[in-house]
Amino acid sequence: MRLLVLNPNTTASMTEKIAAAARRAASPGTEIVAANPARGPASIEGFYDEAMSLSGLLQVIRETPDVDAVVIACFDDTGLDAARCLTDIPVVGIGEAAYHMASLISNRFSVVTTLARSVPALEHNLHRYGLWSRCGRVRSSEVAVLELEEPGSNASARIGREIARAIADDRAEAIVLGCAGMTDLTERLAAEHGVPVLDGVSCAVTLCEAMVRLKLRTSRLGGYAPVPQHKLAPA
Amino acid sequence: MRLLVLNPNTTASMTEKIAAAARRAASPGTEIVAANPARGPASIEGFYDEAMSLSGLLQVIRETPDVDAVVIACFDDTGLDAARCLTDIPVVGIGEAAYHMASLISNRFSVVTTLARSVPALEHNLHRYGLWSRCGRVRSSEVAVLELEEPGSNASARIGREIARAIADDRAEAIVLGCAGMTDLTERLAAEHGVPVLDGVSCAVTLCEAMVRLKLRTSRLGGYAPVPQHKLAPA
């Protein structure tokens, strides 16, 4: 099985880190094809970056035909709906993957993400996925995406502070780390805080494996009806 | 006052029609600057078209600086959130404009749009705007966007059939026409069915005029925080 793990931003070091996390999570027979768009924003922080990454992101999907499923590895599930109109193989966003998985091990979860500017996009998604009532709060740690790539930043401490608040104030029973770049902090934070901590990349990889095994395909009725051929010509 | 009325698709005849509707709705002192992206889909029908139009749409906004407000003239409010991060002048989508206005003259409204594939995007928007409980149903007439441009189609009859059902089955007290291309059918359908029928283009134009007069600006806190300068370089 081949999974395309698609980092919507253009920062290759982050693509590497995500690919490594995906490979750790994947089953033995699964090949991870990691990619990022050739052009677009270097980090996705808020609505504008998300919009500007879409054309490059969809191009990667169109040009990577021999895969069995696609993971969209940004926490706002960038371009998820559009990608599902392009192909009927499973397409899973790391945000939705983590929310659904967290719903299976807790009564309520909270999300700790990067900047305040990214929070409303995650809240919109939770509303439309229907899982808003399962979420205590979407919290920002004020750690920027690319700061997570810098050794020596105190990112972990700042994220941990929000986890502690989520447990005390939101009565969160599980924590979702709301950025693909936080993936390597997962285990340490779980141990420190005594709470399940979910990383969206690994959640999405294993969900895709499950869906491929079950031969589940995106519906072709309604909102994900296939894009007409004449609209698929390169922009 | 200058308003940019931005048709997110590249069909110039539709831009013309929208511009004419906008001018009919505008106050005497308001200048309508109509535009569409240079590249992108010829019609916006569903999630993929929406995604593929964004880069062109945002470019038009960046390159049209001397306006007082922006109307996004596609019913799925294409790129609305991203545009609000680009500038703090009012940006109003024709979908949200019509929903808010319909909420002021009815207890419940229904939407009649083009194709079934476009319905979920409108439903997502209604959820996140909070107005889902005000909407009876989003109905599709199965009239394609560009069919609305063809003289002699029976578009009006097919849309009328859904209006009749909305009144009888959804107990809709007002009807929102869910496509910028339906703007010139508004008055006839209202007269035929004895119900207020709202056209998003004119609703958005007058809302923008109101907001400019009130000096209302998009918030710079949270989700609409301004895009950092280095991210505004051309893609």
Next chain:
Amino acid sequence: MRLLVLNPNTTASMTEKIAAAARRAASPGTEIVAANPARGPASIEGFYDEAMSLSGLLQVIRETPDVDAVVIACFDDTGLDAARCLTDIPVVGIGEAAYHMASLISNRFSVVTTLARSVPALEHNLHRYGLWSRCGRVRSSEVAVLELEEPGSNASARIGREIARAIADDRAEAIVLGCAGMTDLTERLAAEHGVPVLDGVSCAVTLCEAMVRLKLRTSRLGGYAPVPQHKLAPA
């Protein structure tokens, strides 16, 4: 165009202040007809005052026939539904006007009103308008309505304190001032707190202008069906 701006309480000085705010917001060709009931409560603070003002308020509407739209200038949108059964010209409450406008410039707004006793009525309205999910919190400043009329009160400071909390705790991106008597504090508070602050009176005036221009009329189907003639005789 003539707009009836109707203060539901009987305090003439407040009617004056509201009229002045309405005139500042109105377009050149718009005439503001300000009025208040001859009898009823001197301030509307909670459910009982609201109920006791209705008969006088509806009498003013019945006896002021030559207007193009009506603004109900109390934040609980006193008698809004009843007024819409009396006439099909637009009737807009300053509460709903501010909530809809705030929804166009922010992901989430909070309301700062007068007394705790007034809060549940506003919360009821937000629920039924559907905009509850857009509102962070309805906060009371414990400044009474008529205290706002007194020079030298520290009303502005107390309201400002709640604005600061709304930004920090509710993550509000915009603030709605929840009382017609707060209209002249709007600009100062916006400047002090660096956040859009909305005044319902000016929002409602410009919305009415927009609706009149669009020839939008209240639906006659369902809940706003016209009152039968024999029920319009004076009580």
Next chain:
Amino acid sequence: MRLLVLNPNTTASMTEKIAAAARRAASPGTEIVAANPARGPASIEGFYDEAMSLSGLLQVIRETPDVDAVVIACFDDTGLDAARCLTDIPVVGIGEAAYHMASLISNRFSVVTTLARSVPALEHNLHRYGLWSRCGRVRSSEVAVLELEEPGSNASARIGREIARAIADDRAEAIVLGCAGMTDLTERLAAEHGVPVLDGVSCAVTLCEAMVRLKLRTSRLGGYAPVPQHKLAPA
């Protein structure tokens, strides 16, 4: 124990019918004091009638001091919130009473009321009471309130038709009759349709008895804080 059963309209024959129903439901030691306002609409059908009945309705409560609880015997729960600010004895509307009771014997109930114009007011109430999700649909029989007073009308058949639809289409497990004037049809319709049918008058009377026995009083905190003395002077 003395209960004031207050018909908000001025039709004495309907007050009689309601009083008889209340007496049938009441416990031996309970005295029913039936009343209606001296002035106001002869029937409450929609928002305008509701507003015009309030001043008379509240006057009756103010002038009937020696009672232990108040039943508001109109299905839109006319003036309920205002009445609770006037006194801390229990005040129960027949609409809410029937909805709460129906929630104790069914997973979902539907309401069958009089005219379409009355439906949105009931829907607003269900939203704010929180019981909207328990209600399948609010249906109108198009039987006017005063038609229920006429012998020989086919009201029962028309109401029965909506009950049958509610069971089949809404999957209602119980039916709430949405008008005080339908009280004497309850038993017959229940027998005919094999479904529990609830009459709000008897539900409210027994709820008031329960609350008086429990010494439950309306909260004085927040929205039902007592009206200040100077506002209680006659209008």
Next chain:
Amino acid sequence: MRLLVLNPNTTASMTEKIAAAARRAASPGTEIVAANPARGPASIEGFYDEAMSLSGLLQVIRETPDVDAVVIACFDDTGLDAARCLTDIPVVGIGEAAYHMASLISNRFSVVTTLARSVPALEHNLHRYGLWSRCGRVRSSEVAVLELEEPGSNASARIGREIARAIADDRAEAIVLGCAGMTDLTERLAAEHGVPVLDGVSCAVTLCEAMVRLKLRTSRLGGYAPVPQHKLAPA
């Protein structure tokens, strides 16, 4: 009238206390039959205890045929739905009873229960009853159920602390005590905090009396259809 008041746990001293509270609340003609299962958990604290008590609880109902209604005297409304399939006499849980009653005397109530582990079960119930929007917060006092039976514990002080927070932070207008074992603290806490405090046992007893008087029976349509005879054989 005979009411079965059924304590789902096996602690006889608690059954006694509940029976005494039920007798204080009951009308003169009402006989209270108190019972608890012969086997099962000694206290119900969370989902597992609830599940393990069901078989014994339903056996008591099956073997106590000559009663007119059943009160389930545990705050998570243990086995409520199952019991309603066994018999069509009214079955009322003390949780739902208190929530419905609190909705009649306040705009918003908060719940103060025992342990954090019990909170999600109550939250689930509030969601499905529809009354979630009426509840400010479900708070835990960290007083265990059986600790309430011990003289000299400072249970009352710890519960009182949460009541104070509910009034200040949740803006609760009424308090529901979320455990049958708290029934004898009701009056004192109400007096201390100046807020209505509801005890579910007495609420449920009087609701059952009301329903019996009204001859209301659980619906036999849909989810509460009677259990087929062959499934009623002893397990």
Next chain:
Amino acid sequence: MRLLVLNPNTTASMTEKIAAAARRAASPGTEIVAANPARGPASIEGFYDEAMSLSGLLQVIRETPDVDAVVIACFDDTGLDAARCLTDIPVVGIGEAAYHMASLISNRFSVVTTLARSVPALEHNLHRYGLWSRCGRVRSSEVAVLELEEPGSNASARIGREIARAIADDRAEAIVLGCAGMTDLTERLAAEHGVPVLDGVSCAVTLCEAMVRLKLRTSRLGGYAPVPQHKLAPA
């Protein structure tokens, strides 16, 4: 990896069928341990059967210690919350598994289950899982659970009729088969109706595999805190 697939009813032929479906879905290295309680109802149809199966079901979990995860193979997710308090290995219900998976391939799904009496339990679950807004309707085919075991019944045709209605009337984009006994109809119905059809058993098996691989464990905070040792003694 060993998965306990637990059929909550006592019908061994159904346990066999479920085990076969689980084995088809499982990865090569996964061992399926199928079981059913020794006592309890022969089919789970509604609230009473669910309650009566819990004690036996939890006993099986307590007495099957060497497994890595548990699938509860009844569509009402019988005893799910209680089981999560017993152990921190993943416990997944086939209902929730199918709903979450359907949310990843469609904008809206409908459920087709057995009898009308089973519908409200599924609706309650959808509400509390948060996925109610993703579900078009829960439909009953009026095929009883054990009828599915009989060769020659026209179960498939009756279920198919509801699928057709779900696509046309609910605008469902995917179908969830709401009974473990329908598992072998999945592929045929999907092919016949051109829509993804989800079987909860295979969804739950692959979700458990994913969770075991990710070392996700049920949270020990809040509602799923471990049952105290003294409460685990046999009933």
